[in-house]
Amino acid sequence: MGFGWRRRRSTAGNNGGKKVESGIGDRRELELEELAIPNHFLCPISLELMTDPVTLSSGITYDRESIERWLEAGNFTCPVTNKVLSSFDQIPNHALRGMIQDWGTENCRHGVKRIPTPRVPVAPFEVSEVLSGIEGASQRVDCAECSELVGKIEKWGGESERNRRCIVANGAASMLARAFDTFAATSNYRQIGGNLLEEVLSALSWMFPLDIEAHHYLASRSSLNCLVWFLKNGDIEAKKHAILTLKELSSDEKQTGALADTEGLHETLVEFIKHPSNPTITKASLSVTLNLISSCRRGDEERLVFVEMCLVSNLLEILIDSSDKSVCEKALGVLQGLIGCEQGREKAYANLLTVPILVKKVLRVSATATDFAVSSLWRLCKDESSRDHQGRALVDALQVGAFQKLLLVLQLGCADETKEKATELLKLMNPSRAGLECIESADFKNLKRSF
Template sequence: MISSWMRRRAARHAGKKREQDENSGMELTIPNDFRCPISLDLMKDPVTLSTGTTFDRESIETWIEAGNHCCPITKQALTTLEPIPNHVIRKMIQDWCVDNQSYGIERIPTPRIPVSSLDVSEMLSKVMAAKQVEDGEGCRVLVAKMKALAKESERNRRCIVRNGTASVLSATFEAFAKASFGDEIIQVLEEILSALTLMFPLDGDAKSHLGSTASLHCMVWLLKCGDLSVRRNAVLALKEVLSSDHQQKVECLAQIEGAMEALVKLIKEPICPTTTKASLMAIYYMVSSSSLANRKAMARFVEMGLVSLLLEILVDSERSISEKALGVLDGLCSCEEGRENAYLHALTMPVLVKKILRVSDLATEFSVSILWKLSKIEKREEEEGVDVLVEALQVGAFQKLLLLLQVGCGERTKEKATELLKLLNQLHRDRTGGLRLRCTEARLGPQFLFRCTFDSPN
């Protein structure tokens, strides 16, 4: 009995295979009503405009987001930019797909209805109401819902961002940051930061709320005490806040206890490359100014061993991290403590020379700038200066700088490279039979050609 059943099943499979083989040679025509007028492909999510024409959602939303406010077929002005799902056409397309499965057509899934501007406005109104009565749990649930919708599709994320969600959530974060800390408050703060990371870059209003003293204190606390994902979100938010008009916020952040230590810890004990880059950028903003507060921050970072840590990272790191680490090191070398630490480290010269013309133009600029800054302190102590110049010469700095000038670089970098070559020239003459370096410029069309040659002193 079992064997007869197996024979019948095998016969059915054989019949289906023959049918598919017969159909494979036939061309299937998609009904015109099921094609999108824009893409001419089978519609997966048919929607109808106010003019009555039906399109695939992705195609017509791309058309509208390009700034077109008329129907691409009828050219009539749209009374609303929100397309309406056409469930009738969608069901007909699904039935057609099922009927033609033998041709290899798969049934299109029922699409989820995307979030609308009205939906977002209603949720934001509820968030603001929850903020007014300090309903942390209610606010957390709403924020989690918006975050889930933003993750569902890029279309949803753009709609949520476009309706001012980042500003409202940042204001809510600031309000709860001023409240007494408790488990409920901490959870809503963590949820808001997690949602905000999906909405970068933030607008000025959102950055203003996140850059307030209360918000910064809260983010530093989360950076120190949160789990891995919370710390990641906190450092990403800090980097975003400091990215524009950051001087006042940088000074405020530098005064918060434990802030600098937490940032350095993320580099020393990395969570992921994203957090490492964000932490390096936040530190870069803190050391890239010559203000008194920033100089104190530089000295504190040097005390924490950041110079040595950066040099170790630079030995073998990818381009983006190398650029950011060199930027931070360049900032630290603006202070005496930073230069001294870099001068004493055995990796400094080999790493910096290696990065010239090896990683990127930006990395080259930072490397030359650091070498130039180190050369400034050595003039005060001639004996030490000779040691550093000898080391630079030994690891190939002279040849690299010559090549840099011949290849071309920015004006400021060229000036620093030329000055470094002059400092190295005295030692180089001893190794080239008394030849002196002569640098000249010649105009070649709209560009300058930089030439370096050696002349006999006689």
């Protein structure tokens, strides 16, 4: 059976402007040669060379990664024999692996890469043992021992995706969150536990989404205060892990109240948005803000808090400067939320760039961004509480080509809610089109028809 490894048999150099070839045969500069792999070295599932052969109870050998995917998909049979497996144990086939490695070494001149000895996957009982150790070390507030054990979890997780799944499946997230809460509650954690807490956050970052129990521990007052402390005082990595943890918590509406009551959180979020230094931190800060102002329980209060911190003008600056699709979507989402309150609309009206920026983003970023931009325009142009501002917003929208863009939104297709708002905006603008409407053709050059 042929396999896709190939080698070069000749090299080229320069000799008076002419290429010099080495080797025998036809001496072509790039002579490629296929290499046949023994059939018993191939995984019956992937038909590729096995790097970690394991044998099932059926006696058939597979590559570990392939058979694990098969079993995790809910299959209970051997793929070759189609018989129900009496056990799901995967026994390493050391003899076959050694033969494959020897074969690879012998054929290295053909371009076969060295086949390393695979790491033994972590077993559930090993994970449980380490987690029990973390629990005990947390109860004793033994920072050194807990740090060593968390390091093991990190090491295992870094070795393979399979290890990560095993670690998460055995309840690591809730245990690490409990340890974080315990050490965060100590009055001197900044001195004795700062590094440990960073390690815990780093490990948790690849366990998202977290379970309910983990949310409970991370949403405690001590944990949230510690997370904000990292946002203010940690290095870039610590800040990233802390803000991503807050993003995870804010996605659960039950926790938004606790987040909203955390001292210093709002100021820190606005600071990250106002002075973007890292894309991950900026996006996560916008996501946390969006989740807070979208909360059914505290949304109105949160909007007012962020409006008073001049977040509206900061968002408009981001929309002018940023070309990142995700950042623009989130910034438009937050802006739409803030415009939902009267104070937010006042701030938006006060900035002459608000309407032009919103119109500019329609059909220029993504469907989600268009939905947010149209919704924001609708809120500004339908504001019954301020007739003067409402009329000015309609005029500004017409003068920057909003009418034609909204027609295109309807023609190209959009969400039902956006369609209703776009239609209503068109009705409001239509009587004033004469003498006011302006079309910016550059915005329509690259649009694709929906038919």
